[in-house]
Amino acid sequence: MNKYYLLIILGATLWGTIGWFVKHLYELGFTPMEVVTLRAWTSAILLITYMIIVSPKDVKLQSIRDCKYFIGTGICSIIFFNYCLFTAIELSTIPVATALLYTAPAFVTVISFFLFKEPLTRLKMIALVLTIMGTCLVVGITPNSIHNLEFASIILGLGSGLGYALYSIISKFALKKYSSLSVTTFTFIVAAVALVPFFPYSEKFLLLFNPTVLFYALGLGFLPTAIAYIVYTYGLMYTEASKASILSTIEPVVATLIGIFVFTEPFTVVQMLGMGCIIGAVLLIQLYGNRKLVYE
DSSP states (O other), rough: OOHHHHHHHHHEEEEEEEHHHHHHHHHHHTHHHHHHHHHHHHHHHHHHHHHHOOGGGGSOOGGGGGGHHHHHHIIIIIIIIHHHHHHHHHHHHHHHHHHTTTHHHHHHHHHHHTTTTTOHHHHHHHHHHHHHOOOOHHTTTTTTTTTTTTTHHHHHHHHHHHHHHHHHHHHHHHHTTHHHHHHHHHHHHHHHHHHHHSSHHHTGGGGGOOHHHHHHHHHHIIIIIIIHHHHHHHHHHHHHHHHHHHHGGGHHHHHHHHHHTTSOOOOHHHHHHHHHHHHHHHHHHHHTTOGGGGGO
């Protein structure tokens, strides 16, 4: 089994635990964009502290021109896709916005074809169709549920998918000069600084000293953010961006399972079929992704 594929799956699995932390922070009085800000700041603090202790020489840019990579991953990807996602949720529903977010593998596959000359193989096309179908089934999307959607919500949802995809694309360029740890650290430093104006410090600063808030905020910054992005980015270093993006769609499966077993949310046969489609796509990439025969 390809260990780099497994690292990407592990990173996506950790992303799938986000809901557990986020749901508790919502209950403690934070809005979605405030949670994004907390996520960026806690992960940036944890990552830069770790780098200073373990590898202080890497806590600097090799060239000031390299800022473009981390503005790309931090602002054009992390902040942009979160803004589009949360706005799409406001205009439509969480399931619809989630399904549109997971158009990301399609964006990555097309962009990678032109930028990195990654082949558009039958295997990728089959896996891509399975992931899109599976995501729609997992979140409960049907033709009837999207019939009356506002045009703006569709555009914003697709924007979130594009922003989500850009992390895999831009990171490919950054990884030519920086380690996965450095890419992740600089990404969240940029995102944290850019998000400073979006947090109501005068209203909620004291909440940050609440031990329960600190537990969930640091947990969100550590497990499904810092660790998840490090292992995903490391796996991406040795994997085609298009394949990595398809493999990462294991995230909604994990999120759904957490919803079922932790928050006792309802589970349907349709969701089970959707999970089967996504897992099937992941297995296709994992088991047959390196066979040249499927490139024809």
